[in-house]
Amino acid sequence: MTIATTGMFPTRAAIDGDRLWRSLMDLAEIGGTPKGGCNRQALTDLDRQGRELLTRWCKAEGLTVRFDAIGNLFARRAGRNDTADPVVIGSHIDTQPTGGKYDGCFGVLAALEVIRTLNVNGIETERPIELVSWTNEEGCRFAPCMMGSGVFAGQLTLEDALSRTDVDGISAGDALKAIGYMGDDANRPGRFAAYLEAHIEQGPILEDTGDTIGVVTGALGLKWFDVTITGMAAHSGSTPMHLRRNALLGATQVVDAVNRIALTYQPDGRGTVGALQLLPNSRNVIPGQVTLSVDFRHSESDVLETIVGEFRKTLDTIATETGLAIEITPTADYPPQHFDTDCIAAVRQGAQANGYAHRDIVSGAGHDAVFIGDIAPTAMIFIPCEKGISHNESEYATPEDVAAGANVLLHATLNLSGAKA
Numbered sequence: 001m002t003i004a005t006t007g008m009f010p011t012r013a014a015i016d017g018d019r020l021w022r023s024l025m026d027l028a029e030i031g032g033t034p035k036g037g038c039n040r041q042a043l044t045d046l047d048r049q050g051r052e053l054l055t056r057w058c059k060a061e062g063l064t065v066r067f068d069a070i071g072n073l074f075a076r077r078a079g080r081n082d083t084a085d086p087v088v089i090g091s092h093i094d095t096q097p098t099g100g101k102y103d104g105c106f107g108v109l110a111a112l113e114v115i116r117t118l119n120v121n122g123i124e125t126e127r128p129i130e131l132v133s134w135t136n137e138e139g140c141r142f143a144p145c146m147m148g149s150g151v152f153a154g155q156l157t158l159e160d161a162l163s164r165t166d167v168d169g170i171s172a173g174d175a176l177k178a179i180g181y182m183g184d185d186a187n188r189p190g191r192f193a194a195y196l197e198a199h200i201e202q203g204p205i206l207e208d209t210g211d212t213i214g215v216v217t218g219a220l221g222l223k224w225f226d227v228t229i230t231g232m233a234a235h236s237g238s239t240p241m242h243l244r245r246n247a248l249l250g251a252t253q254v255v256d257a258v259n260r261i262a263l264t265y266q267p268d269g270r271g272t273v274g275a276l277q278l279l280p281n282s283r284n285v286i287p288g289q290v291t292l293s294v295d296f297r298h299s300e301s302d303v304l305e306t307i308v309g310e311f312r313k314t315l316d317t318i319a320t321e322t323g324l325a326i327e328i329t330p331t332a333d334y335p336p337q338h339f340d341t342d343c344i345a346a347v348r349q350g351a352q353a354n355g356y357a358h359r360d361i362v363s364g365a366g367h368d369a370v371f372i373g374d375i376a377p378t379a380m381i382f383i384p385c386e387k388g389i390s391h392n393e394s395e396y397a398t399p400e401d402v403a404a405g406a407n408v409l410l411h412a413t414l415n416l417s418g419a420k421a
């Protein structure tokens with residue numbers, strides 16, 4: 001799908017950074033934590049309060065607010081050609097239990113700020129604009145993450161999503177009904193002309209390079225595996241070194257191989273062993289079995305395949321050399337996402353027009369935009385966050401970078417929606 005850009009729009013309009021910052025801080029008070037973060041998990045009463053505040057702000061701008069059956073919020077600003085496919089902008093407002101003020105909220109409130117700016121400046125757009133706030137992006141109370149955008153994009157069914165339960169056995173469906181935000185799918189916009197999501201980077205690259213804007217060209221694909229290494233549990237005193245089959249020793253080679261293979265495919269290769277279980281996990285027993293998790297990521301499908309092929313070959317070699325049995329089980333597989341060329345160009349032009357230092361970047365984390373990218377022309381805008389820290393109460397982005405990201409969103413939205421002053 002491609003969309004024509006008009007190139008006709010007022011470039012001098014600029015967002016109000018103070019107004020945007022105030023809204024970010026106001027929303028963060030709902031679920032605010034003593035350490036300055038935010039705990040506003042999906043489908044809780046605090047989520048309800050956050051949704052109410054956002055709805056109030058949207059209505060104050062004259063937007064038509066609706067919810068679909070999984071509780072995704074859509075707030076519409078009419079276009080001159082109101083039957084045209086809308087440009088959709090937003091993110092999510094749910095947080096991790098020890099989340100920050102910016103993850104997700106920045107994208108939704110930057111979208112709101114874009115609309116406030118259009119209203120203040122009396123700018124009409126050819127296409128309608130829809131602000132969206134996706135339900136349960138974080139997935140901490142109800143798995144999986146990116147639930148609302150996942151249902152919207154057909155990654156999982158509505159029934160499946162609504163039947164997921166939290167640790168207390170409450171279903172997502174019941175929780176959604178309890179907060180009063182189960183809407184109707186008739187409320188959804190149809191096809192999107194474009195989807196743009198502004199977000200903090202949640203990584204250290206922009207801070208490292210000194211760039212203000214990341215022009216996000218796509219997202220890394222991932223392949224996850226469980227690897228089980230089986231040797232022989234035996235007494236650590238009575239078994240001589242040369243007669244051992246130590247599964248943990250084999251595991252150290254696997255951990256090293258994952259790291260080494262990822263390092264050969266830079267800059268986009270990632271390889272991580274993040275979880276390890278030892279059997280019997282006893283001080284005076286040689287480990288008989290180790291199960292470990294493997295997480296490989298890359299921006300290109302064929303490279304990801306090559307990485308996994310190399311990994312499997314290395315495991316064979318380790319098994320032969322050590323006499324250990326090694327079993328590998330795939331547990332997850334998501335292809336890389338390549339965003340839409342026109343949407344990426346609109347973001348890049350937005351950064352250039354505002355004179356912001358920028359670079360192309362590939363998202364290493366999952367986002368609603370990654371699912372929406374499968375069904376609509378999509379791109380993302382990243383801004384730096386301090387030390388790359390996110391999903392943490394100390395998450396921080398500067399007011400200047402927050403304003404810059406919103407200005408790029410404004411520019412790209414005007415570009416893609418065919419604005420007239």
Ligand SMILES: [Zn+2]
Pocket residue numbers: 092103104137199
């Ligand atoms: Zn997020």
